[in-house]
Every structure is written in structure tokens, then in C-alpha cells.
Amino acid sequence: MTIKEELALVRRAKDGDKDSLSTLWEGINPKLYGYLVNVLKDKSQADDILQETWLKAIAKIDKFTDRGVRFSAWLFAIARNECRQFWRQNAKFNSLSLEANGLDRPVQMAPSLEAGLLVDSILAKLTTEEQEILRLRFIGQLDFKAIAKIMAISVISARVRLHRILKKARSLT
Amino acid sequence: MLTEWGRRQQRGFADQEIKKRVLNALTGRAPAEARILRSWPWLRISMVASASAVLVWLVIVGNWTLPGSSPVAVTYQSQADTASLSPSSASKEMAVGDTATDDRSGVASSYEPVAYWPQTDVNYKDSREYLKVYYRANIQTRKVDLIANRAQTTVRGYGGRIDSSSLNQRSAYISFIVPKKSFEAFKTELKSLVGARFITENLDSQNLLPQKVNIEDQTKTASSSLADYQSQKKNLTDKHNQTMAGYQSQISYYSNQVWNAQQELNQTTSTARQAELRSQISSANANWSRIKKLMDSANSDYNKKAAALDSQIKTQQTQLVSLKTQDTNLIDNVETVQGMISVNWISYGGIVQLYVPFYRWLIAGAMLIVILAAVFGRGRSFETV
Numbered sequence: 001m002t003i004k005e006e007l008a009l010v011r012r013a014k015d016g017d018k019d020s021l022s023t024l025w026e027g028i029n030p031k032l033y034g035y036l037v038n039v040l041k042d043k044s045q046a047d048d049i050l051q052e053t054w055l056k057a058i059a060k061i062d063k064f065t066d067r068g069v070r071f072s073a074w075l076f077a078i079a080r081n082e083c084r085q086f087w088r089q090n091a092k093f094n095s096l097s098l099e100a101n102g103l104d105r106p107v108q109m110a111p112s113l114e115a116g117l118l119v120d121s122i123l124a125k126l127t128t129e130e131q132e133i134l135r136l137r138f139i140g141q142l143d144f145k146a147i148a149k150i151m152a153i154s155v156i157s158a159r160v161r162l163h164r165i166l167k168k169a170r171s172l173t
Numbered sequence: 174m175l176t177e178w179g180r181r182q183q184r185g186f187a188d189q190e191i192k193k194r195v196l197n198a199l200t201g202r203a204p205a206e207a208r209i210l211r212s213w214p215w216l217r218i219s220m221v222a223s224a225s226a227v228l229v230w231l232v233i234v235g236n237w238t239l240p241g242s243s244p245v246a247v248t249y250q251s252q253a254d255t256a257s258l259s260p261s262s263a264s265k266e267m268a269v270g271d272t273a274t275d276d277r278s279g280v281a282s283s284y285e286p287v288a289y290w291p292q293t294d295v296n297y298k299d300s301r302e303y304l305k306v307y308y309r310a311n312i313q314t315r316k317v318d319l320i321a322n323r324a325q326t327t328v329r330g331y332g333g334r335i336d337s338s339s340l341n342q343r344s345a346y347i348s349f350i351v352p353k354k355s356f357e358a359f360k361t362e363l364k365s366l367v368g369a370r371f372i373t374e375n376l377d378s379q380n381l382l383p384q385k386v387n388i389e390d391q392t393k394t395a396s397s398s399l400a401d402y403q404s405q406k407k408n409l410t411d412k413h414n415q416t417m418a419g420y421q422s423q424i425s426y427y428s429n430q431v432w433n434a435q436q437e438l439n440q441t442t443s444t445a446r447q448a449e450l451r452s453q454i455s456s457a458n459a460n461w462s463r464i465k466k467l468m469d470s471a472n473s474d475y476n477k478k479a480a481a482l483d484s485q486i487k488t489q490q491t492q493l494v495s496l497k498t499q500d501t502n503l504i505d506n507v508e509t510v511q512g513m514i515s516v517n518w519i520s521y522g523g524i525v526q527l528y529v530p531f532y533r534w535l536i537a538g539a540m541l542i543v544i545l546a547a548v549f550g551r552g553r554s555f556e557t558v
Contacts, residue, residue: 018196025192036184047188054195061199119178138179156547169175 001027003070010071014061025054028072032079035139039083049086053079073146076136080150122169130165137162211305222546226539295386303381303503306353308512310363313371313519313527321345323366323517331359334393345516356510362515371519384503392496399489406482420468427461430454 001009006027013022032053036046057064057075064074123131129151136147148158186192314320321340324347328335333351351359364372431454438450519527526532 013199014398016200018199021196021199022192025195029186033186034179037184038182047186047191050186051191051195054191055198058195058198119175134175135179135182138175138180141179147522166175 003068006071007066010064010066013058014048021058024071028075031072031140032075035076035104035135036079036083038135038139040086045086049079049082052082056082069149070147071116072140073142073149076142076146077150080132122172125172126165126168128130130168133158133162133165174259198259215301222539224543226536226543252394285473291394295383299382301382301385302318304378304509305381305507306356306510307377307379308356308360308510309375309377310512310514311373312367312514312516313523314367314516315519317341317343317516317518321347321514324363324516327359327362327366331355331362333359343518345514347514347516349512349514350509351512353508353510375440381503381507385500388496388500388503392493392500395489395492395496399486402482402489406479406486409475409478409482414473417468420464420471423464424461424468427457427464430457431461437476 004056006024009020013024028112029050033046033050036049037043040046053075057078064071074093089100122132124136133147133151136142136150142150144155144158148155153159153161312320312324318340321338325335325338328347328349328351331351332355333349336348338347339345360374364374364391366372434450434453434457438447438454441447441450529535
């Protein structure tokens with residue numbers, strides 16, 4: 001779905017068109033849900049946060065303005081905030097905060113999640129911010145502008161950081 | 174590998190209940206709130222700074238590209254007659270003995286106080302001042318002709334004289350003279366024509382004491398020479414009169430001798446006596462003629478010398494008159510202020526430059542902000558719920 005198509009659907013959804021919203025749902029959810037599962041390592045939690053994300057987005061859909069960034073990027077930002085809030089409320093998961101707090105130790109993988117994949121092992125050696133950028137770029141398939149918006153950094157910083165992450169990932173293989 | 178990995182991480186969401194709930198939320202949502210506060214992305218610092226930098230740059234560049242915006246080199250040209258207020262006439266008569274160093278007898282190439290090279294060393298104890306004042310004003314305005322006309326009216330209003338003027342749409346130049354006694358009032362009125370930032374003034378002054386001393390010295394010399402020549406003339410005349418008196422008495426003696434001898438010759442019958450008398454008469458006549466020649470020679474000599482002395486006396490008297498005129502002209506010159514007003518058109522950019530002289534720093538600062546914002550600026554995050 002191109003950004004224009006997406007924005008057109010959003011405009012119709014603002015007017016109450018459920019079909020447009022359904023189309024958006026079908027188009028964005030695979031990426032968003034995949035992102036949430038990879039972050040939370042818990043499908044049920046991912047379901048809850050996915051629902052919360054969409055409900056909040058629809059409640060404030062009129063607030064979304066077209067600034068050349070996708071509606072899906074906005075959803076990812078909401079989802080990210082929801083994850084953060086979830087971790088804040090669940091103290092045992094504080095170490096898994098998305099904020100770059102300088103921790104470089106690998107993410108604790110929940111026992112239920114798949115292990116042994118090469119990428120997952122690389123991810124485990126990256127910082128949380130680096131993992132986030134990889135997820136947004138490769139799972140969410142977001143462009144640098146959207147990633148910069150979500151991470152609250154400049155577009156140039158987003159490009160530079162991804163370049164460094166890939167370089168680091170190559171060195172870890 | 175990462176792209177493939179990302180694609181594999183994506184997964185469909187099969188829970189229709191949640192989907193239904195979400196779709197129903199669309200119709201059940203609250204009406205759109207009236208957004209009072211709107212985002213103004215174009216008010217970001219970097220965009221404002223870049224717009225300001227571009228605007229200021231255009232104005233300044235626009236100012237630079239406009240012809241005639243910068244002051245043109247000033248040319249002084251005096252076209253007034255050699256009246257008493259004219260400095261050129263004073264300079265002609267003042268440079269006695271050396272006119273090569275004075276360039277103001279005609280048209281000068283640039284306006285600057287004339288360097289009067291002193292011809293006499295001035296005693297350091299002489300504290301007299303004969304200050305010649307030169308005034309220069311540069312006015313910037315967007316109404317060149319109006320201000321130029323007002324300036325000329327101001328000059329005339331204070332008893333001054335316009336020596337030369339030129340006027341076009343972009344610039345005007347007025348060369349003038351005003352009496353020193355009304356100069357301060359004239360300056361005040363001229364400055365009131367425009368704002369303080371739009372006028373710059375320059376005052377130069379030169380002490381003409383060396384010229385004054387030179388005139389005084391020459392006057393003293395001429396007076397002394399005149400007295401000397403007059404004394405010589407008197408002495409010459411007296412001596413000549415004395416000489417002529419001596420010759421005249423001899424003439425008279427020999428005339429009497431001739432007359433007496435002639436009388437006796439007419440009466441005597443003695444042949445010997447007649448011969449003697451005839452010899453006396455002849456001798457007396459010869460002496461008379463000799464004395465007469467001496468008198469003529471003395472007269473001729475006297476006339477030549479007297480004429481020479483008269484010529485010298487006349488020269489010195491003429492010199493004294495000339496020096497008196499020079500002195501009067503110098504005093505008149507000192508009592509006037511010579512000036513030049515240039516009026517130049519100013520652009521809006523130039524006006525900005527007057528009020529904000531450090532505009533270059535503003536532009537540099539704005540550009541720096543733009544660059545820093547572009548490179549290091551953090552994008553605004555979404556206004557998430």
C-alpha cells in the first residue's frame with residue numbers, strides 16, 4: 001500500500017467508513033503485530049497491546065495529520081508507547097524498557113520464544129535502541145522518515161545509526 | 174538476511190472479535206474536537222531562521238546590486254566668481270612667490286582641505302589661530318531630489334552661497350559656502366532634514382596662521398623697502414639740487430664776467446685792453462658752456478636715478494596694496510565655512526544595515542542554526558495519544 005493510498009483510506013475512515021478501516025487493518029496488522037510479538041515475546045500481551053493501539057488510534061484519528069508520514073508509522077509510535085507503559089506498570093520487565101538507558105546487555109528472551117535463529121542471536125547482542133531500529137526497519141518496513149519520527153531523531157541520524165547497526169551486525173556474524 | 178527475517182516476523186492477526194471491536198469503535202468515537210491549537214510546522218526555529226537568513230541576504234544582496242547605492246567619489250568644483258567669499262581667489266593671491274603648490278586655483282580632483290604650504294616658519298610662541306573650516310556631510314535618503322533641494326534652500330537661508338551642484342535620481346552633490354557665524358545653526362537645520370542615522374558629518378579645520386605670518390612678513394619687508402627707496406629718492410634729490418645750485422652760481426659768475434667785459438670793451442679805446450677783454454670774454458664763454466654741459470649731464474643722471482627709484486617705490490606701494498588685499502581675503506576666508514553635501518539614495522536593505530550594523534553576524538548565526546538544525550536537530554515525535 002502506498003502512502004497516498006493509505007492516507008486516502010485514513011481520510012475515509014475519519015468520515016466513518018469501516019471498509020477503509022478494515023483495509024487499513026488488513027494492510028498494517030501483519031507488520032504491527034509481528035513487531036509487537038518480537039518486542040514483547042508474548043503473543044497474548046501483543047494481542048492486548050495491538051487492540052489498545054488500534055482503539056486509541058481510532059479514538060484520536062482526527063488528530064492524525066498528514067505530514068508526509070504514514071498512518072502506520074503513527075500506529076507504531078502508539079504501540080511503542082503502549083509497550084513502554086506496559087513495562088512501567090510491570091516492574092519485573094523494567095530492564096526491557098525501550099528507552100536507551102545505556103544498557104548493552106542482551107535482551108532476556110522469554111522461554112516461550114524461539115531461540116537459535118542467527119538474527120535473534122545478533123539482536124541479543126545489540127542495545128535496545130539498536131534492536132528497535134532494526135524492528136521498525138525490517139519488520140515494520142518503515143522508511144527513515146517514519147523511523148526518525150517514532151524515535152524522535154533526525155532522518156540523517158536514523159540513516160547513520162542503521163548503517164552502524166548493520167556494520168556491527170556483520171562483525172558479530 | 175534481515176529483510177527476509179523481517180518478512181518472516183510479520184504475522185497475520187486472526188482474532189476477529191478484536192477486529193470487530195476496533196471497527197465498531199470507529200462509529201462510536203466522539204466527534205472531532207475543535208482543534209484550537211494547530212501545529213505550525215513552518216514556525217520551527219530552523220525554518221524561521223532559514224527564511225530570515227534568505228530574506229536578509231536578498232535584501233542585502235539587492236542593496237549591493239542596485240546602481241548608485243554606494244556613495245560616489247566626491248568631486249569638488251568651484252564655479253563661483255572670484256568674489257570675496259571665493260577661496261580660489263584668495264589662494265591665487267596668497268601664494269605669492271610660489272603658486273605651484275596650491276592646486277585650488279581651478280578644479281581640484283577630490284574634495285579635501287587644501288594643503289597650504291607655509292612659506293614662513295611660524296614661531297612656536299605665536300598662538301594665534303586663523304582656522305579655516307571644511308565641512309562634509311553625507312546624507313542617505315530615499316527622496317534624493319527633495320532633500321537636495323531642501324539642503325540648498327538651507328544653505329541660502331543662512332546667508333550662504335551655492336558654488337556648484339549636480340542632481341540625478343540616485344545622488345546629488347552640493348558645494349557651498351556659509352558664514353562661520355551661522356554655521357552651527359546651519360548644521361543643526363541640515364541634520365533635522367533626515368534621521369540621525371542617515372547623516373554622517375566630517376569636519377576638518379586648518380590654521381592659516383602660516384599664510385597670515387607670510388603676509389605680515391612680506392608687508393614688513395615691502396614697507397621697509399618703500400621707506401628705504403623713498404629715503405634714497407630724497408637724498409638723491411637733495412644732492413642734485415645742491416649740485417645744480419653750485420653749477421648755477423658758476424653760470425651766474427661767468428655770465429657776469431662776460432657782461433662786465435663786454436661793457437668795458439664797448440667803452441675802452443685801448444687796443445691792448447680790447448684784446449685782453451676779448452680773451453676774458455672768450456674764456457668766460459668757454460667756462461659757461463662747460464658748466465652748462467655739466468648741468469645737463471647732472472640733470473640727465475638725476476632723472477634716470479629718480480625714475481628708477483620712483484619705479485621701485487611704485488612697486489613697493491603696489492605690493493603693499495596687494496598684501497593688504499590678501500590679508501583681507503584671508504580674514505574673509507577664515508570667516509566662512511566651505512562645505513560639500515552628498516545626498517545618496519538608500520535601499521531598504523541599506524536602511525536595515527544602518528539599524529542593524531551587525532547583520533552579517535545575524536546571517537551567519539541564522540545559517541549556523543539552519544545547518545545545526547538540519548544535521549543534529551531531533552525530529553518531533555508524533556503527537557501520540
